[in-house]
Amino acid sequence: MAASTLERWRPVIQEFKDWAKDSNLAKVTKKQVIDWKNALLQQVRIGRDVRRRAPRTVKDVHPAALKAACQIDEDKLAVNPVAGVVVRNVETERDDDEKGFSDKHARTILAATLQKGSRLLSGEMTAASRWIPWIRAYTGARVNEITSLLPSDIVTVQGVLCFSLPKERGKGKRKRIVPIHSHLIEQGLLAYVEERKKLRKPLFYDRRDHAAGRERTLTTRKSVSD
Template identity: 40%
Template sequence: MKRWSPIVDKLIAQLGHDDATRISRADIVAWKDRLLEDGKSNITVRDVYLASTKATLQFAVDQGQLAENVAKDVKVRVREAPQERDRGFDGKEAATILSATLSQPSEKISIEMAAARRWVPWIGAYTGARVNEITPLRRRDIVFRDGIWMIRIRAENAKTRKFREVPLHSHLIEQGLLDYANSRGTQPLFYDPRRSRGGKDSNPHHKKVGERLAEWVRTLGIDERVAPNHGWRHRFSSVSRLVGMPEDVRNIIQGHAGAKAADSYGETWPLVALREIEKLPRYAVGKEA
């Protein structure tokens, strides 16, 4: 078996051979059980070890090198963790993070990472977009149409694999987001590809930016039960309900799949979305207060 990844290499070590045609479903189950016995979490075994193995074997099947994917139906039960609080940032946590974005950045971090700390939380707060939809943005993804500035989230970066355009809240524009975007020319807004250290398709540079942002947010003392990046997405939903944003509009803005989504598109869509986004109260923190 060709060594596709360190994870598959570990499977080979468990099996004692590298012949994919000799692997049985029982072998995969035994490996899964061994990983759990060694202390790997159920989620890690399911989403990392098994997922990688399934993908590798399925590729071999697709290429006609294997008759079947014996790992396809092997599962790991993952018990839902108790939810003791809301999954979004509360008002105090939001203010803490946004205040920190306005602090003088350390000289030890790159210009792009400093910009990611400065802008990504604010964009998330006012658009409800996923962090990994924001971190790949370039200047070309900030579009002006019908008198409205919007960010274009490209299909390749969206979880739904469908593009969408989200109007920018006036507070983002007033803070200078467009000026910063213009300063980047054709470069990504939040990373420099020239500094990439061999990023892989499974973990591209923009995802690494999101990971570092999450690590930074954790240093601010935010409740560990809230996902440091996804917390903005949940808060956007909560605040949207508070201001009476229609559910179908909120779903389209955030890129949720919905049966009524298509009905809300059309020539007036940017105006409708901007009207609803401007209902969101401004975050008054630090010098922005």
């Protein structure tokens, strides 16, 4: 499983263990799983607020995580107790219910990138605000795929300039090669890439600078406290 999936599901398994007061999966029964599912769908107290978990949230996260845990080694379980457990009343999303930017929203965001940024922003943040929305619009890449790019990730494939998106940050953990749209080139992206290349820095975020800044902050705080 992907690390992000494990991180999301681990507390769900722990939640079930706490609820069942047992950590032996071999003792889990289908009735227990159904009772747990029904308990999840009831009202829950979060601080001072009382809320209800959405059926879709329960369906996509809780039984799914437990079912996967029970499938890790089928030789140790006679039967998967989560198999066949259904969460009902999950509304099917319609096209007009899907979340996303409208064309108007997209134009507003992209137009804002062409405005002069605040003098309070660092050079890297200004560049990120200028280029990342456009790169996302033309590649569909995730923010963390783009922010981790190095100048060396701009490659030429069969005569076409492309982004080589790192597999560590992408969905499915696979490296992707995506052509650079001509409009990005027209806007001067390659000049910015060349500038960062000469500085021997990543395109948008230099972790060395961040670490040095954090160290300076901690040193300053320590001096003040002393």
